[in-house]
Amino acid sequence: MMSKQVLTANELLSGAVVYLGADGAWVENLQGARQFDKDDAHALEAARVAASSTGRLISLEVEDVVLEDGALVPARTRARIRAGGPTAPRFERQHLAEDEHVSI
């Protein structure tokens, strides 16, 4: 299992959980997240600074993820629940409205 990191946050207007995607857009789906190698601290920091400067992303966090059967899985239970939504009762995650999408 290869350990990677992703950058995650909550979008300002909706509060929805989002991940920095490969093309700089913030996406709802963890599977679309840009993967940072653990030794690539500079790139991660640059992305974090860029994200902060949008003013549209709050509670920025770096999460450890592992690749299992081709899918990204967060290492922490908390991050798995953030990625999937509440488990009990089961609720759909918060979604971004059309005007709530954000890019860096």
Added chain:
Amino acid sequence: MYRYDEFDAAFVSERVAQFSDQVRRRISGELTEDQFRPLRLMNGLYLQLHAYMLRVAVPYGTLSSRQMRMLAHIARKYDRGYGHFTTRQNIQFNWPKLRDVPEILADLASVEMHAIQTSGNCIRNVTTDQFAGAAADEIIDPRPIAEIIRQWSSLHPEFTFLPRKFKIAITGSPNDRAAVKFHDIGLMAQTNGAGQVGWAVYVGGGLGRTPMIGKQINGFVPHEHLLAYLESILRVYNRYGRRDNKYKARIKILVHEEGLETIKAQVEEEFSHVRGGILTLPQTELDRIDAYFSPPAFIDSGVVSIDVEREKILDPAFGRFLVNNTFSHARQGYTSVTVSLKPIGGAPGDATAEQMDAVADIAERFSFDELRVSHEQNLVLPHVALSELRAVYQALAEAGLAEANAGEITDTITCPGLDFCALANARSIPIAQDISRRFADPERQREIGKLKIKISGCINACGHHHVGHIGILGVEKKGTELYQITVGGDGTEDAAVGKILGPGFVADEVPDAIERLVDAYIAQRESAEEPFIAAYRRLGDAPFKEALYGNG
């Protein structure tokens, strides 16, 4: 119930206007998140794991039908059709969007409600007995003094940035249903030798990572001097409370470290200066506030008792409801009804918008338009005529609200846990659901009797696990959710903090562990009349430890 005067109304609507402008400036980028965060928190708006959460104050747990309907409206229009009633007698909405919050606050203001001081290091919403103003065992209705404390503590300029948050609970009855000894200040009504009513004051109680039972700092503070006495305590705390360490900043740590006598001397010194001054409550003002809480126009229907044994035979479900979900009322011919928000397998404390509307209708028709929220995450219809009890039960049943488990093992207190809360370490709701399903059989619940299980998903103890007869605390250990079980806690006047008896359990093992504790209790109780907590006090840890971990 209390109605806003022009000062209250102006204050709340000004705040709505201020926050609307703050949200506008945040969205436009004029305010950074660091600047905005304290402003949104002052208005009850948190960021949780998946979305924002708005915590709305329900002052001392009292609601009118009109207010409950507005909560339903907010749930439906701005959220996902439900709300979550909390252990602080408040309601939380889990899915609001930032742009909608000013409108939600305006809607709340239109029914004399708000979310002010539901966060931050200030005096939070005062909590009280859910049967306040109705209970047969009440010395005094605690709601008028709770309202006076609300007015005094709202935006109190000296106490807006305390070392830490501050919670006051009040009981007007000697039988404490408000857990007053586990609050920063707990007030318990007393009568002195002259027949006057005043307050025993407890200070330094609390749960969280350092659970403490409040200590009596004064056995009798006269009613008219209570505000002056509270101000004296707050002033001493504000001056000496530890601001250097968030985890040692609550008044319980100050009282513990300095000793009760030292704190008492400081408070008495302060009190000697402020007593008899501007905070003395004039009788005219007490009478004015009391008038808002006058008893409703009770009617003698001729029905003064119900033959519960007969009803149990005719309709066992209704019989069970009578046994568990009714509470002795001060007025003959009336009762208080607990509306359980703990359906088997449900999320404790959740109510749908339809259920909120239904209970508002029932309160309007059958309970003089009054409702209460209990710290045990249930609702209460405080004044139901015995002659109408059957109709109330049927109406509740139609709304899916007639679960007759109040006080039984499936009536758990449960915090939102890691499914929602950004502070949690483990999930709470699925544990409550598993226990609820395990003990779903009414006959099994009756056999077990009164037993309070309380579940928290982290050491902050919003689920009051320390004072559960059986408490469950979720922790994270090496990436796994693990549950520590405590036994022997008690949130009443016989206050006790539960004891950890051994290592934690993974989630799947929890229902079996609880069942073993329950079986050990049933096997060793003196009779069915001896409740779990009494048996624990008589027997000590040993049989329960053996039940959990064997005797190896």
